[in-house]
Amino acid sequence: MSSNARPLRNDGSGGDVLPEPLSLEDLFHKYGIERSHADNVARNALELFEILAPVHGLGSEFQQLVEMAALVHDAGVATDFENHHRAGRDILLRHPPSELPERLWPVVAWTAFLHKKKVGMKKIEGLKGKAFGNMPEALQDVTLKVAALIRLADALDYSRMESRLGKVTFEARKVRFEIIGQGAEVDAERMYKKGDLWHLLYDTELEFKPQLLKS
Template identity: 75%
Template sequence: MTNKKELNVNPDDGSSEKSQSEEGILPEPLPLEAFFHKYGIERSHADNVARNALELFDVLRSVHGLNPVLREFVEINALVHDIGVVTDFEDHHKAGRDILRFHPPSEVPERLWPIISWTAFLHKKKIGKKKLRKLKEKGFGKMSEDLQDLTLKVAALIRLADALDYSRMESRLGKVKFGKRSIRLEIEGQGAVIDAERMAEKGDLWHLLYDTRLEFKPAPKK
């Protein structure tokens, strides 16, 4: 990841929102590197998920349509998505959300802090229409519609990127075939079967957001 003090995001990219300090929270930002030491993040998995997220961002950009300036922001989300594992393994998505609410990465603009915490929360469990409705009844629903939309789009990518490293066997994206309303992604590596199945499961949020279907298949053995 490039070393930048702060991401520069245009104000018209759908990311504007009241600061958390206005909501009664006084966050204490931390440098990204500090998270790995303070919260014991599994570095190899975080790096793999970040790599996967960047590749998925690029490959699927014609569908998700996110501004390229958000590419590094997606990478940062990937690096900290599992920040709550050591604190509370079973509910690490909740622990991660709470940690990041109070300690957002200092490299990220304040207006994007809520996305970091909600993406950590949304990366773990199944997501359907009912869960999204319930989500809007919580703090998530207090954000602007634009910020909610951006959060879900980022979370959809992180869920897929995380699933691609589910086996921890260095699976990678292979060939990509674009259909009229579908995209077939081949998964390469020793854990390809496991990770392709996991990606199909974690693609639930993607398929709630977009009409373009994603198909995940292990690459043919050479």
């Protein structure tokens, strides 16, 4: 940890934590993160990052951030399954991935918080009253964009049946994805639901069409 690291408010309640970064491997071991799911979500996130780059506008310097956020998005599952988005946020505020620059530590934590439940404008506005609102506006913007990608990437592995992105078609203000795999129907439907944050941030609609594998 750098010598000038400052305490971070964890949930807006007034409590402060001093970050003690851990390596990615230590986070996996300490918090029992499901590696296969984490790897699938990271794969999906990186693919979505590349495909949707003309829309999301995140530079290539954020590619590692997207990958790291995907790998640790479920850090809180073993601690508190029902509220693992909150548990994951608090874990990652205490123990951010040491592989990332310090300024991006809170982005990973708040991405974990935002990956699970429905996201609407009211929720985003409510974040301003939490520690999220203390972040520079540019990092708040990056966090929401990264979270939008992680939500979609997570949804693509919802069935745990190795669904993959297939053919991608760009139209005027619409991107159509074919979803391939035995769990494609389930995962495509989940992607529609988890696309809520994306559609709040961008005026480019995402469409997901399942393509079941032939037996």
